Amino acid sequence: MIEALRGPFRLRVIYGSVDAEPRVIEPHGLLLGHRSYLVARQPARGEAILNFRMDRLHSAEVLDESFAFVSGFALNDYAAQSFGVYQDPAQYGEVIWRFAPEAAGRAAEFRFHPTQVLESQEDGGLIVRFRAAGWLEMAWHLYQWGDKVDVIAPAGLKALIEGHRRPDFDALP
Template sequence: MGHRRYLVARDPAKDDLIRNYRMDLIQSAEVLDQSFAQAEGFSMAEYAAQSFGIWQDPDQFGEVVWKFSPEAATRAAEFRFHPTQRLEPQPDGSLTVRFEAAGWLEMTWHLYQWGDKVEVLAPEGLRAMVHDHRRSDFSSMP
């Protein structure tokens, strides 16, 4: 998941929450004479799709709507921003992209590359995070 490698696991001694552990920060490991069974109904693909990148925050999870300008629409249509994305070409040549996920900080890192060629329509919290950082001086798009 993402550009770093993560171990996705849960510690049943603590609770049933699934957690992401950065592999590069694990200092040691120990082989135990124990085994485990994956939780019934767990899907790594569904788990991963709850976030834009890695970050899983239930308070941020919800519909995300981005509108790419007409000059960015063709390029944006080539991207797979999220596995559940829906692309909606608009009559003015712009492109609306919709999906459900969390991870606003990771989204802002990605959206910054698009400069002022993308507008966040929803959620409002993400819109507020990127609004003052939309730039018109980028000579190319991702």
């Protein structure tokens, strides 16, 4: 795999189920997180950059075929489109969280996202803004803040965490 990334060389992979048809992909990088993904283009499916879960790659053979990286592609910029590592273009957009005054100091110490903007509020609360996708990973993270954080936007994330905010956590993350 490293040889393919360094080359760069195409990979022939078996992905998904062990009896899946082989596919040829062009690796552009790795995203490491809760799950690890190989970031690659699959020319047979078009120009889009895709994420392939590493745990679903059953085999990978480095081919003696070089390729050119997608023009203008930067892994850091690509990774910043998501909150964690999962990418869903339909979810990409402005994210606004409001932390209660009692959690604001702790939240101000966090780097939730590389593009975040922090705004202190008159009541001692804290607004955190950034642009990303990955609502499920956001929900998992927000759960540990209990009822000390409100989702202002997007509406889909707000609906996802509705009913899962707990007042009984004795400590903040």
